[in-house]
Amino acid sequence: MSPSSLDELIEALRCLPGVGPKSAQRMAYHLLQRDQRGAARLARAMTHALEVLRHCERCNTFAEEVVCARCANPQRDATQLCVVEMPADLAMMEQTHAYNGLYYVLMGRLSPLDGVGPRELKLDKLIARASDGQVQEVILATNFTNEGEATAHMIAELLAARGLRVSRLSRGVPVGGELEHTDTGTIAQALVERRPL
Amino acid sequence: MSPSSLDELIEALRCLPGVGPKSAQRMAYHLLQRDQRGAARLARAMTHALEVLRHCERCNTFAEEVVCARCANPQRDATQLCVVEMPADLAMMEQTHAYNGLYYVLMGRLSPLDGVGPRELKLDKLIARASDGQVQEVILATNFTNEGEATAHMIAELLAARGLRVSRLSRGVPVGGELEHTDTGTIAQALVERRPL
Numbered sequence: 001m002s003p004s005s006l007d008e009l010i011e012a013l014r015c016l017p018g019v020g021p022k023s024a025q026r027m028a029y030h031l032l033q034r035d036q037r038g039a040a041r042l043a044r045a046m047t048h049a050l051e052v053l054r055h056c057e058r059c060n061t062f063a064e065e066v067v068c069a070r071c072a073n074p075q076r077d078a079t080q081l082c083v084v085e086m087p088a089d090l091a092m093m094e095q096t097h098a099y100n101g102l103y104y105v106l107m108g109r110l111s112p113l114d115g116v117g118p119r120e121l122k123l124d125k126l127i128a129r130a131s132d133g134q135v136q137e138v139i140l141a142t143n144f145t146n147e148g149e150a151t152a153h154m155i156a157e158l159l160a161a162r163g164l165r166v167s168r169l170s171r172g173v174p175v176g177g178e179l180e181h182t183d184t185g186t187i188a189q190a191l192v193e194r195r196p197l
Numbered sequence: 198m199s200p201s202s203l204d205e206l207i208e209a210l211r212c213l214p215g216v217g218p219k220s221a222q223r224m225a226y227h228l229l230q231r232d233q234r235g236a237a238r239l240a241r242a243m244t245h246a247l248e249v250l251r252h253c254e255r256c257n258t259f260a261e262e263v264v265c266a267r268c269a270n271p272q273r274d275a276t277q278l279c280v281v282e283m284p285a286d287l288a289m290m291e292q293t294h295a296y297n298g299l300y301y302v303l304m305g306r307l308s309p310l311d312g313v314g315p316r317e318l319k320l321d322k323l324i325a326r327a328s329d330g331q332v333q334e335v336i337l338a339t340n341f342t343n344e345g346e347a348t349a350h351m352i353a354e355l356l357a358a359r360g361l362r363v364s365r366l367s368r369g370v371p372v373g374g375e376l377e378h379t380d381t382g383t384i385a386q387a388l389v390e391r392r393p394l
Contacts, residue, residue, distance in 0.1 A: 002258075002284060002288070003249075003250060003259055003260055003261045003265075004261075005242070005249045005250055005261060006246060006250060006259050006284075008245070009239075009242040009243060009245075009246040011242075012235070012238045012239040012241075012242035012243070013239060013242075015228070015232050015235025015236065015238065016213075016228070016239075017223060017227045018220070023215070025285055026214060027213050027214060028246070029283060029284065029285075030213070030214045031212070031213070031243070032246065032247070032250055032259060033304050033305070035212050036247055038209070038212025039212065039243050039246075039247055040243075040244070040247055041209045041212065042209040042210060042212055042213075042240075042243065043239075043240045043241075043243040043244045044209075044240075045202070045206045045208075045209035045210075046206060046209070046228070046236050046237075046239065046240040047237070047240045048202050048205070048206075049202045049205070049206040049236075050229075050233055050236055050240070052200075052202050053200060053203060053229055061199075062199070062200055062203050062229060063200055064200045064201075064202060068200075086226060087199060087203075088226075091199070107226075107230050108230070
């Protein structure tokens, strides 16, 4: 007996990740009852983003241009290509101010259980990008989760087969970290990968 | 350096309850990367709902008509008026198939900490509705939380002052409930409100 436009809004909200029937209902009531301006703004922002956003031809991140401003910037070092999973990871790398090369954003990671294999991740686009003749080193900065590690291994194999130099962010104790509060897996890794001083 | 349309979408998603900056980012990536159809549908559903939904003049719930189908139904018993907090509560009452009266949906509850007082809750609309001359009993079915109880007490006082008969859903051990697994507050309440057999 509830109005069909309300039912449809609740159903449509379920496309959001982590939103089940109860949250969707709560969200719909909240928007309609307490924040109609926010809801109108969200609908507009979503429609606009769907219209104008595409993937940068070079780095694959979301962009409004064919080639994003970062890839088009001649000040960046085109000999280094850093591979990250998501735009948020790229943003973290940039915040370090320790890297001036270019990026490739996978927009995901290998995840066989979710049906994401090399084909779904479009690794051929990355290989083509890395084989442009300018890139001399590919730095793998996928997450250090199981899936991120598997993704890095797969990419390393594919790129090494094409004669490209591949590196990976180092693992170890975080800066400022105390051994007492660091997990043993990380300490063990830091021991194996210890560096001469 | 991220595209403004993406930033605007992420910012707009934060109007959803319980969605902070990180979730908003995750939602935006998910929609753009994996579910553009869902996003388009959501934007449409939201725009449509904002256009057509209003509050039923009689029961205050969301409706596409001036008076909703339930309030307009002559088969329902117009002498009973059940007061609930939200449309979801009304749906639960309907699912019991134990009630054939009419409803009034507060669309909230008294919540002084959130600045929701009798004025914000528009209790005058409820009082006007309950004073239509047909209603003989008002059944308070707000939640049994602190705020729901306070709301019920406030409404009971206001309506009793106008000579209306007011009742409240009973409290007690849930049907099928075992004492061993029922909280002591509920058991104490069930003891105080015990019924003669």
